Amino acid sequence: MHTxxxxxxxxxxxxxxxxxxxxxxxxxxxxxxxxxxxxAVMYKKQxxxxxxxxxxxxxxxxxxxxxxxxxVKEIMTCQVYCVGLETPAEECMALMTKKRIRHxxxxxxxxxxGLVSIGDVVKSIISEHKITIDNxxxxxxxxxx
Numbered sequence: 363m364h365t366x367x368x369x370x371x372x373x374x375x376x377x378x379x380x381x382x383x384x385x386x387x388x389x390x391x392x393x394x395x396x397x398x399x400x401x402a403v404m405y406k407k408q409x410x411x412x413x414x415x416x417x418x419x420x421x422x423x424x425x426x427x428x429x430x431x432x433x434v435k436e437i438m439t440c441q442v443y444c445v446g447l448e449t450p451a452e453e454c455m456a457l458m459t460k461k462r463i464r465h466x467x468x469x470x471x472x473x474x475x476g477l478v479s480i481g482d483v484v485k486s487i488i489s490e491h492k493i494t495i496d497n498x499x500x501x502x503x504x505x506x507x
Contacts, residue, residue, distance in 0.1 A: 365447065374483070379404040380413065382434050386422055386429040386430075390418065407474070411435075417439055443461055454483045464479060465480075
């Protein structure tokens, strides 16, 4: 069973963060530069929220605010659900589906050590299913004899 640790091994564990006081425009520039869809919002090594492209679309553009004047803390998602390195991919998928979220910070010993997205989780689950299918096909075809 694949875990968050396996996912981070595959994608890397670098996490891009931003201050809650930063302007939204700076967050957008960082996401664009790093080709990512979300940032962990941090204050003194504590995750306060997640800022995603979806937050921007729904809470800035549609509300008539400007990214130049709006601080990250006004539009970030404050309800953050975290997972650990040993959390199974299936558990991540269940949590993301139930809570309707797309990003999970990974916390180990009180420290942010990664961020997994719905894409990372789906990729992991598909990979695991492919291995199972291959093993079953090999068994049926007698390739394990």
